[in-house]
Amino acid sequence: MTYGEPPESKSTVRLIDMLTRVAAQADAQPV
Amino acid sequence: MLDVTRLKVLVAVARHGSVTAAARALNYAQPSVSHHIARLEAETGTQLLERVGRGIRLTEAGRLLAERAEEIIGRLDSAEAELAAHVGLREGRVRLAAFPSALGTLVPAAAARLAAETPGIEFMLTEAEPPEALRMLRAGYVDVAIVFRHYQQDLDPAPPEPADEGTRGVLLLDEAIHLVTAAAVNSAEPAGLTAHAGSRWIAGCERCRSYLVRQCEAAGFTPRISFTTDDYIAARRSWRPGWASPPCPSCACGLPGIRASRPPNCQAPGGTSSR
Numbered sequence: 001m002t003y004g005e006p007p008e009s010k011s012t013v014r015l016i017d018m019l020t021r022v023a024a025q026a027d028a029q030p031v
Numbered sequence: 032m033l034d035v036t037r038l039k040v041l042v043a044v045a046r047h048g049s050v051t052a053a054a055r056a057l058n059y060a061q062p063s064v065s066h067h068i069a070r071l072e073a074e075t076g077t078q079l080l081e082r083v084g085r086g087i088r089l090t091e092a093g094r095l096l097a098e099r100a101e102e103i104i105g106r107l108d109s110a111e112a113e114l115a116a117h118v119g120l121r122e123g124r125v126r127l128a129a130f131p132s133a134l135g136t137l138v139p140a141a142a143a144r145l146a147a148e149t150p151g152i153e154f155m156l157t158e159a160e161p162p163e164a165l166r167m168l169r170a171g172y173v174d175v176a177i178v179f180r181h182y183q184q185d186l187d188p189a190p191p192e193p194a195d196e197g198t199r200g201v202l203l204l205d206e207a208i209h210l211v212t213a214a215a216v217n218s219a220e221p222a223g224l225t226a227h228a229g230s231r232w233i234a235g236c237e238r239c240r241s242y243l244v245r246q247c248e249a250a251g252f253t254p255r256i257s258f259t260t261d262d263y264i265a266a267r268r269s270w271r272p273g274w275a276s277p278p279c280p281s282c283a284c285g286l287p288g289i290r291a292s293r294p295p296n297c298q299a300p301g302g303t304s305s306r
Contacts, residue, residue: 009113011123011152012174016201018141018148019177023203026137 105171129177
């Protein structure tokens with residue numbers, strides 16, 4: 001977070017967390 | 032203090048290129064748009080639009096104000112949503128911009144799970160290639176941008192940083208780029224790029240095209256690009272013997288009738304950025 005930037009909303013934090021979890025599962029699956 | 036409604040009108044004119052199109056987008060009457068612009072010019076003491084032939088265009092001052100206005104309106108929009116979530120008027124809203132293959136894979140899976148965990152959450156999704164997604168993020172039009180960058184292990188010193196200036200980045204995936212050819216091609220065919228030096232190539236967005244050309248030139252040939260598209264449905268319909276393309280990593284590999292192989296050292300890290 002850069003100084004002066006607005007804080008992320010709870011929804012944004014939740015979405016990024018969920019994207020990270022989905023990506024981790026996708027990464028574990030063979031193409 | 033400049034009037035926010037008039038700034039919205041100026042942004043609409045800048046975005047749509049004419050008073051008529053801006054009026055249509057805003058659901059205003061055309062004279063109303065002209066009136067708002069005239070008032071804004073009076074407030075600022077500056078000409079913001081000028082006539083060019085039968086149309087109009089923004090003056091230098093108009094472009095400057097429109098760019099700032101776009102940022103201001105995006106921030107106001109964010110503030111409104113965050114305040115609404117804070118006081119419990121709604122669970123929350125999240126706006127995301129992402130490139131097409133992410134919108135077809137990661138995003139729907141994440142959105143479905145998040146909606147199940149957080150009923151009432153509202154998603155606003157926009158398709159945008161990385162440069163545009165980051166511009167939207169900085170302007171406050173979206174809260175999260177999913178972007179990607181290419182790098183080649185034997186040419187680049189290190190993977191790129193996931194975050195740009197003024198953003199926070201999270202690395203989601205570091206994926207290999209796959210070469211896609213028609214499945215009808217001899218399955219024993221070597222997977223290397225040089226085997227396709229004589230093929231006709233399908234290239235994607237400007238950045239993907241640059242990456243393709245760089246890869247092929249490193250392999251000793253210049254690709255003969257016959258089709259430029261970001262539309263994977265269109266590209267998929269064009270894959271036939273003698274054609275090749277390097278799609279984004281995961282999206283095309285599972286499509287029927289095509290063959291995906293992995294040239295060495297081709298990577299594309301994808302990550303989110305948020306303000």
